Amino acid sequence: MIRDQRQSAAVSAVYIAWGICSALILALIFFFSGDVYACKRDFANLFALLFAGLALVLCIYFLFTVCMKKLRSDRGPVIVGVVFMVFQIWLMKYYSFHTGWDVQGIIMSAWQAARGEVIDAYTFSVYPNNILLTYIFSRILRLGLKLGLAEYHAYDLLLIGQSFLNFLTGLLTYYVLHRMTESRNLAFAGYTVFLLLVGLSPWVSIPYSDASGLFFPTAILALYLKTVQKRGWMIAKWAAIGFLAWFGYQIKPTVFIVLIALVIMEFFSACRQRKLLPFGAHILLVAIGIMLSSFTVSFAVRDFGYWVNPEKTFGPAHFLAMGLNEDSMGIWAAEDVNYSEAVLTAKERTQADLDLAKQRVKKMGVSGLLQQFKRKLLTNFNDGTFAWAQEGNFFRVIPESSNEKLASLIRSFYYEDGEHYHLFLNFEHAVWLAVLFLSAFSCLTERKTEVSVIMLTLLGFVVYGLLFEARARYTYLFSPFFIILSVLGMQCLDRRKRDV
Numbered sequence: 001m002i003r004d005q006r007q008s009a010a011v012s013a014v015y016i017a018w019g020i021c022s023a024l025i026l027a028l029i030f031f032f033s034g035d036v037y038a039c040k041r042d043f044a045n046l047f048a049l050l051f052a053g054l055a056l057v058l059c060i061y062f063l064f065t066v067c068m069k070k071l072r073s074d075r076g077p078v079i080v081g082v083v084f085m086v087f088q089i090w091l092m093k094y095y096s097f098h099t100g101w102d103v104q105g106i107i108m109s110a111w112q113a114a115r116g117e118v119i120d121a122y123t124f125s126v127y128p129n130n131i132l133l134t135y136i137f138s139r140i141l142r143l144g145l146k147l148g149l150a151e152y153h154a155y156d157l158l159l160i161g162q163s164f165l166n167f168l169t170g171l172l173t174y175y176v177l178h179r180m181t182e183s184r185n186l187a188f189a190g191y192t193v194f195l196l197l198v199g200l201s202p203w204v205s206i207p208y209s210d211a212s213g214l215f216f217p218t219a220i221l222a223l224y225l226k227t228v229q230k231r232g233w234m235i236a237k238w239a240a241i242g243f244l245a246w247f248g249y250q251i252k253p254t255v256f257i258v259l260i261a262l263v264i265m266e267f268f269s270a271c272r273q274r275k276l277l278p279f280g281a282h283i284l285l286v287a288i289g290i291m292l293s294s295f296t297v298s299f300a301v302r303d304f305g306y307w308v309n310p311e312k313t314f315g316p317a318h319f320l321a322m323g324l325n326e327d328s329m330g331i332w333a334a335e336d337v338n339y340s341e342a343v344l345t346a347k348e349r350t351q352a353d354l355d356l357a358k359q360r361v362k363k364m365g366v367s368g369l370l371q372q373f374k375r376k377l378l379t380n381f382n383d384g385t386f387a388w389a390q391e392g393n394f395f396r397v398i399p400e401s402s403n404e405k406l407a408s409l410i411r412s413f414y415y416e417d418g419e420h421y422h423l424f425l426n427f428e429h430a431v432w433l434a435v436l437f438l439s440a441f442s443c444l445t446e447r448k449t450e451v452s453v454i455m456l457t458l459l460g461f462v463v464y465g466l467l468f469e470a471r472a473r474y475t476y477l478f479s480p481f482f483i484i485l486s487v488l489g490m491q492c493l494d495r496r497k498r499d500v
Contacts, residue, residue, distance in 0.1 A: 100393025216248030242289025384432025
């Protein structure tokens with residue numbers, strides 16, 4: 001086994017909490033999805049979708065674990081992944097478009113930086129976490145221009161880059177499953193589910209923090225599971241975990257939840273085994289990695305910092321107040337942006353937002369707050385497309401295609417007005433419901449610290465979604481974690497069936 005598997009109270013508590021949480025989410029989806037909540041979808045019958053999704057996922061499980069011979073090499077997922085990445089890029093060639101909302105501001109700033117023009121200060125000042133992503137995008141766009149590419153082809157490099165990150169995330173998901181299940185066949189089955197749910201997701205075509213940040217949680221988890229013996233590699237491993245956690249945080253703040261969960265569970269493991277000194281050394285190395293990452297990011301975006309006015313920054317209190325907005329049901333609200341924007345200094349804004357949050361909690365009361373939490377859980381988890389096309393001015397500019405007939409066919413699955421859009425919605429939701437359902441059974445597996453890290457990460461994300469702004473596309477970032485737990489749940493059910 002990977003590590004000491006002796007049970008501890010902390011690990012057991014996380015398993016129980018995950019079982020209760022996942023059961024609650026499933027109950028809300030199947031018995032309360034008729035209620036009003038933000039970004040509600042018109043899906044087919046959810047029980048029918050669950051049955052169809054389970055049939056598909058269990059067929060994949062049966063195919064890889066019973067019908068196929070025992071895999072002795074990891075080349076299969078790599079080959080499949082490369083072929084699928086090419087297919088994914090080919091699809092994007094025909095359905096990609098230019099969207100509005102936050103993405104438009106980032107791409108506009110990235111183009112300004114790539115051309116050496118003055119950047120609009122507003123976006124960076126209000127949302128400074130967009131700086132690093134804009135910097136990375138600007139360098140990719142500048143590279144495209146230096147290579148002599150037309151602007152629309154330089155833009156395509158952003159999508160190709162995100163497709164490559166998607167490919168890496170899939171392989172890391174396979175690696176994590178191989179480590180946890182000790183079965184290449186089972187890991188390949190989970191990787192296939194990843195391709196259906198995440199690989200086919202059109203979010204890869206939106207150059208933003210969701211698709212660009214997808215890589216980091218799974219990369220941190222894979223590093224954590226990596227067994228190293230030499231001291232030098234051990235130092236590099238824990239420093240790299242800290243580096244990736246902070247770098248990912250600068251792109252998508254929720255990435256940091258993985259590190260928090262990891263540190264908490266490692267602390268309890270160290271206490272149980274009375275190995276606090278090695279734990280302290282690991283934390284020190286993580287801190288060094290965070291500092292190195294912070295210096296790297298600061299150095300890279302140093303020219304961008306001139307345009308940032310910290311007094312205009314929206315802090316966590318703003319998103320807390322927004323998450324408690326009954327009228328918007330916890331998603332983005334223009335009135336909250338205008339409210340925070342009207343306050344002149346960061347300190348005063350934080351206090352004003354906290355006061356607004358307290359007022360809203362007082363107004364809702366206990367029952368109203370529980371209703372708000374219910375709506376936000378449905379918004380975050382009852383959508384297998386991860387809120388695709390639910391942002392404002394989404395299909396802003398649709399470019400012409402060299403093959404309009406083929407483009408029309410592919411767009412008919414991914415565009416809201418498409419003839420086959422309902423097939424895309426229901427297929428993805430069926431797979432997602434199956435993943436959610438099976439992941440709940442992971443709480444019945446053997447108690448392991450590594451698995452509890454995944455569970456605690458998802459529990460932390462659930463709490464984050466309850467407190468702050470809700471949106472299903474935030475769940476997209478942790479979809480590989482749900483897939484990993486679903487495979488562990490399948491493995492557990494299969495073993496129990498054989499023991500009967």
